[in-house]
Amino acid sequence: MSAFTRRRLLLGSSAFGLGGVLGGCELIEQGPRRPGLYGLSDTLTLATQRFLLRDQPLVREFGPEAISAVFPTINTTDPDDPAYRRSKASGFADWRLPVRGLVERPAAFSLAELKAMPARTQVTLHACEQGWSAIGGWTGVPLSHVLASVGLKPEARFIVIRTVDGWWDSYDLFDALHPQTILAYGMNGGDLPVAHGAPVRLRVERQLGYKSLKYLASIEATDRVDGLGQGRGSMVSELGFSWYAGI
Amino acid sequence: MTARARTVRHPLWVRLTHWVNAGAFLALLVSGFAILLALPRLFWGETGSNSAPAWLVLPLPVNLEQTGWGRNLHFLAAWIFVINGALYGLAALASGHLLRRLTPDRDQLHPRHIAADLRAHLRLTGSGAAGASRYNVLQKLAYLAVLLVLAPVMLLSGLTMSPGVTAAYPELFTLFGGRQSARTVHFLSAALLVAFLLVHVWQVLANGPRALMRGMITGRPVAPREETR
The missing domain is CATH 1.10.287 (Helix Hairpins)
Known part of the structure; x- marks a missing residue:
């Protein structure tokens, strides 16, 4: 994909109409693969939503008064990993987030370094595929800023994120560079609690909760994801869920 | 003929x-x-959980x-x-x-006609048999309610549960009063559609199912040889 079309994908030009639909199909070819009728249905959904989101709108943001009293926690709520436990005991002082792959200057950021970057706070509705929803306030640094600071190479197309508890997922730049896609270290005005993914979790607001990974361990820029694992683009896809979770 | x-x-x-x-x-x-x-x-508003x-x-x-x-x-x-x-x-x-x-014909909208049709349905007598020249008024109103109200409500309330679609059209949240409200409306409309399906199947069974099924499969409510007889 040329830099020109990629820029169009990122900025969402007004001439995006047909390109958005074609981009969806092209994305599937170079990205996650899913055979059969469900793959077709996923592609239709992705192409349609990319068209609807071509101007990169933000999701609704609420005032702090809307924050839910109880925000459910599911899956891992305290990783059973020796290195994580040690790090947690020291207030994550030794924690580092490597950012590598197709970047000009690979780096490993400490929590303090991430907190020193420009911060964004957003109070948003979190929707889980299980049906529940809750409103939370998240503070963190936009992923786009972190990627810009290490210099994303022109051939980078996807961001692969791995977590302490062994989960992994991938995002194409359309979602990775969205202003509300942040690496959150704060929740509801305080530090991010362990049950919600401390020290840093991802927020991908235009998709279901399972795309907002907790306990981030590494970030990697790649040009394709069809060679990762089973080629489905994420761990949940290998369990039968859609890679794209805008629905 | x-x-x-x-x-x-x-x-x-x-x-x-x-x-x-x-x-x-x-x-x-x-x-x-x-x-x-x-x-x-089920919940009303934006949020809800166990x-x-x-x-x-x-x-x-x-x-x-x-x-x-x-x-x-x-x-x-x-x-x-x-x-x-x-x-x-x-x-x-x-x-x-x-x-x-x-769309109901003018004569079908007369209260006396509707009342008679209602009585015919309640007596469980055939009112929508295959030989009828038009749909009865309750049948027409039920079809219109499904087509013009329930199906669009199902679609829109379903789309309101999509974080991608609502990022583009946050008005959907306003329309239903929040994500959980849309989920509740989605369930209630589904329940009404199931009620329609039950009545629909019952009406087929009560009004000569063989001819009605043949009509919806082949387009001919009566077999060709019966027609020519």
Whole structure:
């Protein structure tokens, strides 16, 4: 994909109409693969939503008064990993987030370094595929800023994120560079609690909760994801869920 | 031959879209039920979870393991439902089917006529047999309610649960009063559609199912040899 079309994908030009639909199909070819009728249905959904989101709108943001009293926690709520436990005991002082792959200057950021970057706070509705929803306030640094600071190479197309508890997922730049896609270290005005993914979790607001990974361990820029694992683009896809979770 | 010409006959596009829709609806129903089992509780507003007070707790077992296949089948069937429904809607408008066959005639809207039709239904006597020259008024009103109210509400309330679609159209949240309200409306409309389906099947069974089924499959409510007799 040329830099020109990629820029169009990122900025969402007004001439995006047909390109958005074609981009969806092209994305599937170079990205996650899913055979059969469900793959077709996923592609239709992705192409349609990319068209609807071509101007990169933000999701609704609420005032702090809307924050839910109880925000459910599911899956891992305290990783059973020796290195994580040690790090947690020291207030994550030794924690580092490597950012590598197709970047000009690979780096490993400490929590303090991430907190020193420009911060964004957003109070948003979190929707889980299980049906529940809750409103939370998240503070963190936009992923786009972190990627810009290490210099994303022109051939980078996807961001692969791995977590302490062994989960992994991938995002194409359309979602990775969205202003509300942040690496959150704060929740509801305080530090991010362990049950919600401390020290840093991802927020991908235009998709279901399972795309907002907790306990981030590494970030990697790649040009394709069809060679990762089973080629489905994420761990949940290998369990039968859609890679794209805008629905 | 005049009697035959006046008999309601289903054009091919009605028969095709009817059966495609029947398949999609059953798939949506089964998969929607599977998804519901992950949180068989309903709420009003934006938020709701197992630890939040519910408006309605359905007497169903909680099962978190059915949403994978449930969601896959639900969204595939939803695409079929939407595309098929759009084709049906276009054809129904363009051909005049909506006005000519589904809109109640002036005489059918007379209160005495509606009351008589209601009595006929309550007595469980056949009022929509295959030989009828037009749909009865309750039948027409039920079809219109499904087409113009319940189906659009199902689609819009479903889309309100999509974080991608609502990022583009946050007005959907305003329309339903929040994501959980949309989920509750989605469930209630689904329940009304199931009620329609039960009445629909009952009416077929009560009014000569062989002829009615033949009519919806071949377009001819009576067998050719009976017709020529």
